[in-house]
Amino acid sequence: MNIANQIAYRGFQGAYSICLFLLFIHLTFSVNAQSKLRNGRSGYDQSLLADTNMLSTGDYLEGLERVYQTLNKVPTVTSSFTRIPEINNKLKSDDSTINLLKQRLSLNVSTFNLQNLQMFRTLLDEMTDNEDIYNEVILSYDKSLDDMKKEIAALRKDSIIRQIFTTKALRDSFSTQLKDLRIKRMGSDSLIKSTTVTLNELRAHVAENALSVQELLYQTNVQLKSIGPKAFLKEKRYLWEKRSSATDLKYPEFNQMLDSEQQINQYYFNNTRSNRVLLLFFGTLFFIWIFYNFRSLKNKGKMTILEDLDLKLISPVPILASLVLIFTMAPVFDLHAPALYIELTQFLLLLVLTGLFFKRIPREPLILWAVFVLLFVALSFVRLIGISPHAQRWFILFINLISTAFAVFALRKLKPIAGKYSILLIAGTLYMLFNGLAILANLFGRTTLMQIFYTTGVYALLHTVSLIVLLQLIIEAFLLQIKGSRMRKNYPDHFEWETIAKDFSKIITYVAVFIWIILLTAHLDVYDLLSNAVGSFLSTARKIGSFTFTFGGILLFLGIIWVANFLQKYIAYFFGETGDDTIENANAEHSRLLITRLVLLIAGFLLAVAASGLPIDKITVVLGALGVGIGLGLQGIVSNFVSGIILIFDRTIRIGDVVELGNRKGKVKEIGIRSSTLLSDDGAEIIIPNGDILSNNIINWTLSNNNIRVNLTITIAKPFDKEEVISMIKEIILANDHVFKRKTPSVIISPVNGKWSSAKIFFWCNLNNTDTPKSAISDAVFEKLAEMNIETL
Structure with missing residues (x-):
């Protein structure tokens, strides 16, 4: 037992020593770590050892x-x-x-x-x-x-x-x-x-x-x-039926309804303002456009050149014209705007049109217009004063009866003098028809139909008049732009504006009719129905074989192409480029206009393809077929097209240049995509394919300048002092204002026979004005030779 106890005791001492040794090591490391922490020292970067205690x-x-x-x-x-x-x-x-x-x-x-x-x-x-x-x-x-x-x-x-x-x-x-x-x-x-x-x-x-x-x-x-x-059902009693009980003059919910409607309108205007801002922008731009052109003419003292245009509606400060644009287009920009807003804008339109018509139209049509304004105001007044619905129906019936009679009377008066504005007769007939339908609907208790009919009749006539006026305003502004552009480029004042106005009015008339139809259907409450039906028809995918298309995509494609063609056709007019007289003042701007036209056509085509959604692979097939067509029979057309592009960019010839192509000579009047036009001295227009121009030798008299050398030949009888005659002729030449002084004239005298000598006279002048100096110099030389007693032939 003693031996066992001793062994156990010694084992315990050994274990105790080991524990003390481990405790000592732990304390040593802890003290070192805290010492390093206090001193902020570290022998190496410990940041990589974030999971250990060795950090600084x-x-x-x-x-x-x-x-x-x-x-x-x-x-x-x-x-x-x-x-x-x-x-x-x-x-x-x-x-x-x-x-x-x-x-x-x-x-x-x-x-x-x-x-x-x-x-x-x-x-x-x-x-x-x-x-x-x-x-x-x-x-x-x-x-x-x-x-x-x-x-x-x-x-x-x-x-x-x-x-x-x-x-x-x-x-x-x-x-x-x-x-x-x-x-x-x-x-x-x-x-x-x-x-x-x-x-x-x-x-x-x-x-x-x-x-x-x-x-x-x-x-x-x-x-x-x-x-x-x-x-179409009976909503109210027949108008001649007696009411079962008396009602107050004002129905109770009217004031509450009016207040709530005003608040809703306020929210509408606060949250849907983008379209109206755009409309105001267009109106302001229209004002600036007209004002700028008038101001340019006034500053140059050229206001008299507008007399032949017979401008009736626009003025140097076109406030009324701009307001007509804004108020006419207001319903288009807000088809579902509040009724009060529509009535207010159209009432303001009536006032603006009245101010525009005052002293501009004959007295009798002006009186008819004033009656129409009063009837419009009466209808709006009846609906806003808050009388009972039954009394309101009687007032509306009375106004509709007067409106119908007024329409019949006005149609008889205006029919002989309507002229080119015969569409007014159609609008007047619709006005009479809708008022008559409103009367019938009112009598038989169809109050919703009554409301639709009388508002549609009034607005149909008003929109017709306002769109006609707006159409005339745009045409006059366009003609004013042409005049202003020509004045700024020193072109002749007069140009044939009647044909331009007629062509331009046809285009914008289509747009005006389209807008009128939209407004008419909106007031008849069939716009959403028709637009949804038409939209569904146009957006429905259709197949021909493996080719998928929509009618909407095709119409969009054709519409964009038409707009691009319209712009490239009339953009030259916008910058005053019209008539034969502009080629007398041709410059680099003509080429820029041609390039602009080409860009508009190409960009229009690419945009039409992108917007229409036509598949690119199908277009590739069409282009491939077109390539086959070119190989089979369209080489000439393609050659002329490419030649036209080369002429535009290479500028071998320019509008206004005097050129000779074979036996044909004249001024370049137009360079088109397929052909170009020369204006001969006789006034004939020579149309030459562009391919023929590039394939022949071209003599361009005005490629780098407008200088031309003129020669005269005079036969003089001997004897005479040769030096004196030459000096006299040069003095006459240099005294002429049309002769270029920087190029010295020359006179060569050579004998013809024993009795006569030939005097050849050479001088330089403007190519566009050779006859005047040639005639003046010839007359002066003959007179001077006669004074020197030298005989001439």
Whole structure:
């Protein structure tokens, strides 16, 4: 036992010694580590060993700096959410509008103005689009905030930062930094939480409004669809039937309805202003265009050159003309605008047209126009004073009867003097017809049809007059532009403007008729139906074999090509390039215009292909077929086309040059894509294919200058003093203003026979003016020789 006890005791001592030795080593390393930490010394870079204890003070400070930098990003990120207040305010405005629409849609459908129902739908569609924008913005903000949260969460996995927070010695060493960091973390957490709550509230608000908008949109569409069938049914009592009970002069909901409608209108204008800004821009541009051209002519003292144009409507300060453009096109830019807005703009249009017509049209048509204005005002007044619906029907019946009688009287008066504005007779007939239909609808209780018919009749006539006036204004402004451009280029004042005005008016008349049809269908409440039907027809894909196409794509393709051709045709007129007299003053601008025309055609074709959606592979097939056609029989056409492009860019000949092509001589009047035109001295126009021009020798008398040497031959009887005669002839030549002095004239006298000598006279002058100096010099030489008693033949 003693031996066993001794062995156990010795084993215990050995184990105890080993434990003391290990404890000593641990304490030694701990003291060394703390000493190195206090002294800030490290023999090598320990930053790579982030998972060990061998780190320097700099490593820990870098870790803390990363935390500071990350937390500092939080205010920066949240401050970039600049649209949160804007979205919040708009959502509050949406709330008010939604409540107003709920109140308005809860009223009886018979109290609605059809235009307002369409405006409600447009407004709700606009709110739906705005909600999509709000959601997109909120989603982007939410993503940025989530990225920020992930970046902060990633700091918790950083071993260096974790060691600082878990080691007491490190916490004590960096207590100041950790205290500041704790304050910053609390502020960042609070900012992130508040921003997250705000975004969630906004998202919920948008979702709630979206549900309300969809419900209101459904109700609006239901009521719009119900108006069509109900319009042909009996909505009210027959007008001659007695009412079952007396009603107040004003129906109770009128004031409430008017107030809510004004608020809805205000929201509409605040949230759908882009089109009206564009309209104001066009009106301002139109004003500047006319004002600039008048100002240019006035500054040059050339106002008298406008007398032959017979400008009736535009003036040097075209305020009324610009307002006609703005108010005429206002319904086009806002087809579903509030009824009050449409009535206001059209009333202002009536006033502007009245001011424009005053002292410009005969007295009798002006009186008829004034009556029409009064009838328009009477209709608007009856609808806005708030009388009972039954009394309103009687007033409207009375006005419709007067309007119908007025239309019959006006048509009889205007028929003999309508002339080229015979479309006014058509509009007057429609005015009479719609007023008659409104009377019938009113009598038989079809109040919706009554409203549609009388408003359509009034606006159809008004739009006809305003579009005719606008058409004339644009033509006059275009002719003024030509005059101004020609004046600035010192071209002759007169040009054949009647043909240009006639061609140009045909083009814009088509546009005016198209606009008139759009406005007519909008007032008849069939625009949406027709546009949807036409749009569906045009957008439906159709197949011919493997080729897929839509009629809309084809029409778009042809439309863009037509517009490009229209622009390239009339752009020269816009810069004053019209008539034969412009070739007398030809310069480099002609070539630039030709290049512009070519660019317009090519760009128009490429744009038409891109916009129409035609498959490129199919176009390649067409071009391949075209290549085969060229190889079989279109070489000449392609050759002339390519030659025309070469002539435009190479400038071998230019408009206004005097050239000789074989036995043909004349001035270049036009360089086209396929052929060019020469104007001979006899006035004949010689059309030459461009390929023939490049394939023949060209004599260009004006390629680098307009100088030409003129020669005269005079036969003089001997004897005479040769030197005296030569000196006398040179003096006469140099005294002529049309002769170029920088090139010395020459006189060569040579004997013909024993009695006569020949005097050949050479001098330089402008190619476009050779007859005047030639005649003057010849007369002066003969007179001088007669004074010297020298006989001539």
